[in-house]
Amino acid sequence: MSDSTLYQKSMKTPKQLERYFKGAANHWRISILFIVHKDDGVTLEGITKELHANFKTISQHTRALVHAGLLNKKYHGRQVAHSLSPYGKLVVGFVKKFK
Secondary structure, three states: OOHHHHHHHHOOOHHHHHHHHHHHOOHHHHHHHHHHHHOOOEEHHHHHHHHOOOHHHHHHHHHHHHHOOOEEEEEEOOEEEEEEOHHHHHHHHHHHOOO
């Protein structure tokens, strides 16, 4: 198999890419990604406090980020730690280029 064939097989389809971009297409979600990038393992309470935002609002946005494949959740009893997925890391790097 040639390098170009291997590359084409590993490339995401436009539909798959849309999922990641739509997942990050909100100012709250971008802020959440940057907080998790800065503080791997941060809880929902930590994100809410950092953003001075409503718990329910941030909960909905973190859920959307997990659904989009940009955030991971790890349960520790009643606490939930958040970390960036590999694609979440790529999105943060991409967004940083615009700053």
